[in-house]
Amino acid sequence: MNQKVLKKKNLGRLAGWTLAWTVSTALAAFGTKFLWDGNQTLSALAILLNLAIGIGMVLANRRLLEGSDELEKKIQLESMALTLGLTLVVGIAYSLLDTANVIPWDAEISFLVIFMGLCYLTATVVNQKRYR
Amino acid sequence: MENKIRVLRAEKNWTQEDLAGAVGVSRQTINAIEKGKFDPSLPTAFRIARLFGQPIEAVFLYGD
Numbered sequence: 001m002n003q004k005v006l007k008k009k010n011l012g013r014l015a016g017w018t019l020a021w022t023v024s025t026a027l028a029a030f031g032t033k034f035l036w037d038g039n040q041t042l043s044a045l046a047i048l049l050n051l052a053i054g055i056g057m058v059l060a061n062r063r064l065l066e067g068s069d070e071l072e073k074k075i076q077l078e079s080m081a082l083t084l085g086l087t088l089v090v091g092i093a094y095s096l097l098d099t100a101n102v103i104p105w106d107a108e109i110s111f112l113v114i115f116m117g118l119c120y121l122t123a124t125v126v127n128q129k130r131y132r
Numbered sequence: 133m134e135n136k137i138r139v140l141r142a143e144k145n146w147t148q149e150d151l152a153g154a155v156g157v158s159r160q161t162i163n164a165i166e167k168g169k170f171d172p173s174l175p176t177a178f179r180i181a182r183l184f185g186q187p188i189e190a191v192f193l194y195g196d
Contacts (some may be wrong), residue, residue, distance in 0.1 A: 001154075002153075003156055003158065004158075069156070070172065071160065071161040071170050072158065128160075131160065131164040131169050132162065
């Protein structure tokens with residue numbers, strides 16, 4: 001299959017999984033309050049569904065990487081290495097700030113998720129420009 | 133690593149897109165190789181050389 005067609009297909013597949021995962025995350029987060037009134041069995045099922053779809057999303061991302069050419073793989077590797085390292089270092093520092101009561105609020109996981117997303121986005125854009 | 137891809141491509145009147153399609157990589161990859169920003173893998177280098185009908189050492193030049 002042509003490289004461009006394959007990439008488009010894999011990107012579409014990843015977008016579908018990501019959308020499904022986002023919807024299932026919203027369902028797991030808000031369903032207990034707005035849909036099934038605290039029923040723990042339904043909450044556990046929603047979380048299991050979220051987990052299963054999340055694994056599908058990860059596998060779709062792996063497939064996208066496998067179908068990429070060598071420069072795209074290098075760009076992704078560098079971006080992911082930076083994101084992983086910075087998330088670990090910044091995440092632990094942020095947690096320590098909370099433990100030492102330097103910051104008046106609790107260190108929430110949502111901060112790390114947003115930081116990770118922004119970091120990966122920035123690293124990918126910068127790396128794309130480096131090899132242009 | 134230097135290379136003569138731009139010259140060989142011009143001789144054949146191929147665009148970067150043409151070469152990328154024949155090699156099976158993106159146009160960005162061919163552009164990065166031409167500019168010396170990215171060194172291709174050995175299989176890709178051999179494919180490029182073969183497409184131009186040249187030995188690999190005539191297309192890619194390794195400088196110390």
